[in-house]
Amino acid sequence: MKTMQYFKNVVTLKLDAELCTGCGLCVMVCPHAVFEISNRKARIVDIDDCMECGACALNCQFGAIAVKSGVGCAAGILNGILTNSEPSCDCSDSKSICCE
Amino acid sequence: MNLPIDFQSFKPLALSLPAVSTQLNWMDYLGAIKVRWGIGRDCYTVIPGLYKVGNPNSESDVFVSANYKLSFDALRKNLDSLNAWILVIDTKGINVWCAAGKGTFGTDNLVKSIKKTSLESIVKHRTIIVPQLGAVGVAAHIVKKQSGFRVVYGPVHAKDIKAFIQAGYKATPEIREMTFPIQERAKLIPVDMMYGKYKLLIVLFVFFVLSGLDRTGFLFAKMLETSLFPLVNIIGAYLAGIVIAPLLLPLVPFRAFTFKGAFWGVVITLVLNLLFKVPLIESIAMGLINLSLASFMTMNFTGSSTYTSLSGVKKEMKWAIPFQIAFAVVGLILFIISKLV
Structure with a gap:
């Protein structure tokens, strides 16, 4: 565990060791060192370090990783509830007309 | 190898591309302070496309960035004394990580930018260096399939690019981790x-x-x-x-x-x-x-x-x-x- 960690036992990260080929790309893309390679397979070191960014799942071409990723942002989730859609941090890009 | 011939044919296109400095001036710093305080933050953009740093040739590295000027500045500042290309993709003025989360710094947009800038006729190699946090939106294997370019994930922070290059284009565990000091x-x-x-x-x-x-x-x-x-x-x-x-x-x-x-x-x-x-x-x-x-x-x-x-x-x-x-x-x-x- 690292100095900064969010809640325990909430993240949706799943690793299927059967499908893993041990290529190690998940280790390379994870910003929180959640994975390590041991015995030619990826292994989750501490799942509570995961922030569900989804980089590992997106970059696993063998489909061994699944995670429900999305913006972990309270304002975004509130936006989603109020507009009845998926959470999104659309605080900026709606106003980008002035850049055109 | 027909390197000299190739190099000649690359030249005209490459010459016409804009060059950027690796030195930030007072305007850049002032702009950074302003956007940090939320002033004009939605319009702090760079025109998407391919840029030159130093005197790059067909062998030089290609670094990918977002068209948020703060992201672009962080990258170019850390490429001093290097000859390289910067491929700026259109993320609607949003930084790499947030844009990757939204999908604008993503596989499709990256592939589109590679094709639009004719990157394959500008560099001979087939590797692009993508900031690690871009991996949230970029699927390396799909980019490879659709564009022929292999994605190498760089460090989280642009300041670690030199260390990344010195380590043989590998991000060590220290520079891969996102801390929050x-x-x-x-x-x-x-x-x-x-x-x-x-x-x-x-x-x-x-x-x-x-x-x-x-x-x-x-x-x-x-x-x-x-x-x-x-x-x-x-x-x-x-x-x-x-x-x-x-x-x-x-x-x-x-x-x-x-x-x-x-x-x-x-x-x-x-x-x-x-x-x-x-x-x-x-x-x-x-x-x-x-x-x-x-x-x-x-x-x-x-x-x-x-x-x-x-x-x-x-x-x-x-x-x-x-x-x-x-x-x-x-x-x-x-x-x-x-x-x-």
């Missing part, structure tokens, strides 16, 4: 602080007016005389939630951001009650409002934090928001009552 948190606070400024002004105005309530009706003099306490409380709780709590984030041991904020809301309340002498009922009213406001503001800092998960934020909001609403409503009612008794 106090100086990083401090940089993000102004934007969050400015974000709610109009709502804050409305709340302040409401409490300013309510301060004049009296059982005889409305007293203008009472409003001027007694409004300082509620206004200072609200400003204090706002700052406690969005400045103090984020700055001292790991100091308060609760994991929930709403608790971290609530903690500082209580501290502010206690401090202000030592400084001001007001009726108990008004103290309690403002205390409840402080708790609600500070907790809400810190909850919003989850959007800036680099370690909170969607599932975690949802979990915390589910029980925290009803409390925040209840505290605010009860606080407001008690405040009005305190004026009428």
